[in-house]
Amino acid sequence: MFSKVAILGAGLLxxxxxxxxxxxxxxxxxxxxARRQEIVDDIGRLDIAHFASTDIALSVQDAELxxxxxxxxxxxxLCRKMMPHLSDFAIITDVGSVKAPIVxxxxxxxxxxxxxxxxxxxxxxxxxxxxxxxxxxxxxAVCLMTPTGETDASALVQVRNFWAALNMTVxxxxxxxxxxxxxxxxxxxxxxxxxxxxxxxxxxxxxxxxCGNGFRDSTRVAGGLPEMWQEIxxxxxxxxxHTLKYMQETxxxxxxxxxxxDPIPLQDFxxxxxxxxxxxxxxxxxxx
Numbered sequence: 001m002f003s004k005v006a007i008l009g010a011g012l013l014x015x016x017x018x019x020x021x022x023x024x025x026x027x028x029x030x031x032x033x034a035r036r037q038e039i040v041d042d043i044g045r046l047d048i049a050h051f052a053s054t055d056i057a058l059s060v061q062d063a064e065l066x067x068x069x070x071x072x073x074x075x076x077x078l079c080r081k082m083m084p085h086l087s088d089f090a091i092i093t094d095v096g097s098v099k100a101p102i103v104x105x106x107x108x109x110x111x112x113x114x115x116x117x118x119x120x121x122x123x124x125x126x127x128x129x130x131x132x133x134x135x136x137x138x139x140x141a142v143c144l145m146t147p148t149g150e151t152d153a154s155a156l157v158q159v160r161n162f163w164a165a166l167n168m169t170v171x172x173x174x175x176x177x178x179x180x181x182x183x184x185x186x187x188x189x190x191x192x193x194x195x196x197x198x199x200x201x202x203x204x205x206x207x208x209x210x211c212g213n214g215f216r217d218s219t220r221v222a223g224g225l226p227e228m229w230q231e232i233x234x235x236x237x238x239x240x241x242h243t244l245k246y247m248q249e250t251x252x253x254x255x256x257x258x259x260x261x262d263p264i265p266l267q268d269f270x271x272x273x274x275x276x277x278x279x280x281x282x283x284x285x286x287x288x
Contacts, residue, residue, distance in 0.1 A: 001165065002091075002158070003028045006063035008056070008078055010034040010043060012124060013095050014069030015133035017166075019048040023135055026165050033059035042130050057085040065162065068094035072102050073231050079109045090114040091155045095121055097186065098235040099146045099175035107150055115155035118146035118175060120182070121168060128225050143168040144182070146175040183239035188247060190229055191240065193222035 005027045007014045018032045032049035033056055034040050043052035053059050060066050060082045068075045075094060086092075092114055096102045103118040110116045123141040125132060143163040147156050163170050173181075197219050200207060233240055257266040 001027065002064040002162065004031065004063045004065075005029070006031040006033065006060045006066045007049075007069055008033045008059065008066065008082075009069035010039050010052075010130060011069065012128050012132050012137070013121070014067070015043075015046075015048060015130045016123075016135065016137040017067065017069065017095075018043075019046075019133055019135045020138060020166060022048060022050065026162075031059050031063060039130065046130060046133075048130075048133070056082050060085050060090070062087055063090055065159070066090055066092045068092065068096070068106075071228055071231055072096040072098055072235060075102060076105045076109050079106055083110070083113050086114050088114070091158060092116045093119045093159050095119060097182065097232045099144075099178040099182075101235055103146055103148060103175040107148070115152040117151055117155050117159040118148075119159060119163065120144045120146070120178065121163065122186075123168075127223075128228075138163075138166040138168050141168055143170045144178055145170060145172045146178050147172060148175065179236050179239050183236055184243045187233060187236055187240045188243045190221050190224065191233060191244065192247065193219045194229075197222050 005021060007018050007030065010018075010032055014032065018030050021027050022030045029051070030049045031051045031053075032043055034043065034052065034054060037054055040052045040054055043049055051059070056078070064087070066082070066086070068078065070078060072094075075096065079092070092106070092110060093116070094102060094106070096118075097120060099118050099120060103116075106116050106118075121138055121141060121143040123138050125137075145156070145160060145163070160170050160172075200215070254266075254269065257269065
């Protein structure tokens with residue numbers, strides 16, 4: 001296992017990862033980089049890392065594994081900045097929710113300097129920042145790894161073992177398959193939850209005073225960081241638009257059932273949805 005792990009980004013994922021690694025002693029040294037000094041101060045107060053700094057060079061020095069836990073848009077630039085300070089044996093991975101464009105860009109940036117393995121732990125929540133971190137955030141969740149023909153076999157095994165040590169179920173697929181599937185079970189649900197919030201308040205917000213758990217549960221993920229989610233949706237827009245068409249067609253079918261007033265097709269539709277939901281719930285749910 002890696003003796004020093006550097007995490008770039010002290011949000012929910014980066015902070016929770018540092019906390020889990022340090023408390024469970026999965027690695028000997030956890031280094032956590034943040035963009036602002038006040039966040040570094042918070043890291044020290046919470047005691048979730050052995051070292052914290054806004055200096056990227058000091059943060060990655062001698063690290064065997066560097067994990068990019070920042071917004072995906074700044075990952076290539078961060079890699080360029082840290083490259084002169086990386087050890088020759090360093091392995092880089094990430095936690096990005098979109099894989100094809102990031103795997104391509106980071107592979108190109110890091111080529112010839114260190115080994116890169118794309119990762120996406122399917123863990124998260126609608127709260128952000130260090131105030132929301134959890135040591136058990138990754139427990140029982142799925143981590144999707146996205147190797148390509150250029151991925152170093154030894155690095156792939158080491159990163160797989162790393163995520164498994166956090167009690168995650170690790171699966172491998174291509175970056176393209178990842179984006180195709182995750183658009184359906186993560187990106188589309190976020191967009192639909194956001195649309196539900198907007199649609200429910202088109203005529204005013206009076207109804208919000210009456211909402212119960214159903215509306216809260218259906219729209220919970222819409223509370224995620226807008227800046228992060230607009231980036232995710234734009235980066236994976238082709239796949240999201242493709243699955244959005246299925247959503248539009250499904251809603252059109254439901255509207256047709258209601259217009260005809262025939263209860264049998266509507267009941268069959270609801271039964272199918274309920275059975276799918278029950279099958280997912282029986283396996284346990286993780287946030288993204």
